[in-house]
Amino acid sequence: MxxxxxxxxxxxxxxxxxxxxxxxxxxxxxxxxxxxxxxxxxxxxxxxxxxxxxxxxxxxxxxxxxxxxxxxxxxxxxxxxxxxxxxxxxxxxxxxxxxxxxxxxxxxxxxxPRRPVMTGVHLDGLHLLRTLDDARALRAELDAGRRVVIVGAGWIGCEVAAAARRNGCEVTVVEPMPLPLYRILGDTIAEVFHDLHAEEGVTWKLGVGVFGFTGDEAGRVTGVSLDDGSELPSDVTVVAVGAxxxxxxxxxxxxxxxxxxxxxxxxxxxxxxxxxxxxxxxxxxxxxxxxxxxxxxxxxxxxxxxxxxxxxxxxxLGGAEPYTASPYFFSDQYDLGLEFRGIADPMADELVVRGDLRAREFIAFWVRGDEVRGALNVNMWDDGDALSALVDGDIRVDRTKLADGDLASLVG
Ligand SMILES: Cc1cc2nc3c(=O)[nH]c(=O)nc-3n(C[C@H](O)[C@H](O)[C@H](O)COP(=O)(O)OP(=O)(O)OC[C@H]3O[C@@H](n4cnc5c(N)ncnc54)[C@H](O)[C@@H]3O)c2cc1C
Missing domain, CATH: 3.50.50.60 (FAD/NAD(P)-binding domain)
Incomplete structure (x- = not known):
């Protein structure tokens, strides 16, 4: 070639x-x-x-x-x-x-962004977030005191909630799962994000789905109807249900x-x-x-x-080099910063925690057999290279050292 x-x-x-x-x-x-x-x-x-x-x-x-x-x-x-x-x-x-x-x-x-098939999803004023113009339009509406309802508690829903709270909005997040980020992080770690947002003043509506969106006579969205028959009035409505x-x-x-x-x-x-x-x-x-x-x-x-x-x-240009890097992700919400490396299945993999969940300074490892499949560091920044090596390499895992030992010694 x-x-x-x-x-x-x-x-x-x-x-x-x-x-x-x-x-x-x-x-x-x-x-x-x-x-x-x-x-x-x-x-x-x-x-x-x-x-x-x-x-x-x-x-x-x-x-x-x-x-x-x-x-x-x-x-x-x-x-x-x-x-x-x-x-x-x-x-x-x-x-x-x-x-x-x-x-x-x-x-x-x-x-x-996915636009769910449900009543009212095409009403004016409903926000999805993907482009610079989307972000500027949403920012223009996040004034203090406004009622913001966010549908979906994945990464983007959580980040929008954090920004809206910092702007002084009243924020409610609706999510059919029992906790935010539940499928990505599993219950123990998802609980950390639940508590963080609750302490920052977010109202959670968990374990309940969205039935549709309601609007005024001008065709502008004014609220979110839930599967349990209740309705949340909103000044700003954001749909963040994945892409x-x-x-x-x-x-x-x-x-x-x-x-x-x-x-x-x-x-x-x-x-x-x-x-x-x-x-x-x-x-x-x-x-x-x-x-x-x-x-x-x-x-x-x-x-x-x-x-x-x-x-x-x-x-x-004619090469045939395999792409081998493991996934890496970061997020910031309020004063919490995190990095996630690898691919884990929190429903099946064993969770090993190093550090302090309550202080929100920890590393969570998801372990399968004797391998680390995923690592999440929250407000701890010194072990990035070791975490990458653990997630990428064929390294046998000593769970005690993961939880409380010298990580560098594990990766040689
Ligand atoms: C709001 C937001 C926040 C994010 N924050 C983080 C984060 O904190 N950390 C993280 O790791 N990841 C984050 N991500 C994810 C990350 O940004 C994306 O994975 C990454 O940008 C994907 O890049 P891409 O080039 O594949 O796609 P895109 O950035 O989506 O670019 C694709 C481009 O193709 C154009 N296009 C599509 N179809 C056509 C067509 N037919 N003709 C011409 N043009 C076309 C689109 O208009 C678009 O400009 C975030 C994503 C979003 C939406």
Missing amino acids: GEPRRIVIVGTGLAGATAAGALRDKGYTGEVLMLGQEAHRPYELPALSKGILLGQTDEPDWVHDEDTYARRDIELRLSTVVSEIRLAAHEVVSEDGTHHPFDRLLLATGSQ APRVELAHAAGLELAGAVSGGGLDVDECLRTSAPDVYAAGDIAAHAHPRYGHRVRVEHWATAKDQGAHVAGNL
Whole structure:
């Protein structure tokens, strides 16, 4: 496989923009064309549910400086939706009818927030959070004293709740599970987040589903009706019930998709190649045959988008290097900061805790057999390298040392 003359990247998010920069870092001198639906140049999403909602900044972290694209000869076409991939012709077509030929294609179309099918879900004023414009619109409504109802207590729901409380809003979070982040962290650790938000003044409505949304005569959302027949009046309503990979284009082109059970997304092999020659994928859409886990892994995290974007550049240029990094995630809520490494099943794996849950300074390990599958450090920052080594390596686990010993000695 020789070096391509023209590489097209669909999606101007973190994965796509990192890949474009990495192509130039590797000395690639051919054409690089980025096509993206967004009107803004590529930016990172984490600040959207943190600094921007808190009013600390109006700007996200931009992936590259504004002048980088011209300076590095990366053609960036914003506000451009790609509507078709023609595999046989080796081209994509944008909605304005323009044909864009490629030698290699990178699909980095990310995810979009799920909009549940229920009454009132299309009422005006209902907030979903994915883009910079979404975050700015939500921020503009988070004035002190307003009643904010958030549907969904995953990471984004929890971060929005924290920001809204810090802005002085009255916040209620509705979640059908018994605790926030329950499926991700299991009951013992989820309890920590429950208590944190409760102490900060969030009202939890747990173990109850949402029936629909109510509106006024002008068609604006004014409340959330729950499965138990009650209704929560709201001035600001946010739906944060997860995201779905944007695979419509790939699906229409006949590329192989991963099954819903394994998290959906676009099937890619160890090297991030799709089922079609010359077509690759990275970031939120990529359901990757992960060599460490022996099954497909699709990760909706910042680090994966960035690392896969950088990694896939080498393979777009003819390399065949497997992508092997374990997932890594971070979150900030009030004064709590955390990092999560690996893939754990808190319903099945054994939990080992080091530190103090009540003080919210601890590391939680999820252990399967004699391996650490996942590690969550909360307000403890000194052992990152050891945690990565434990999650990545074939290291036999001594549970006593995990709980209370020298972690560095475990990883050699
Ligand atoms: C509010 C928020 C906060 C987050 N905070 C954290 C965090 O704290 N820590 C963490 O680890 N992760 C966080 N994440 C997740 C992380 O940011 C994402 O996993 C990452 O940005 C995914 O990057 P991506 O490039 O794959 O997709 P995206 O960033 O979604 O980019 C995909 C781009 O493709 C474009 N696109 C899609 N279809 C087309 C088309 N047909 N034509 C043209 N363009 C198209 C989209 O408009 C979009 O710009 C957060 C996500 C959100 C939404």
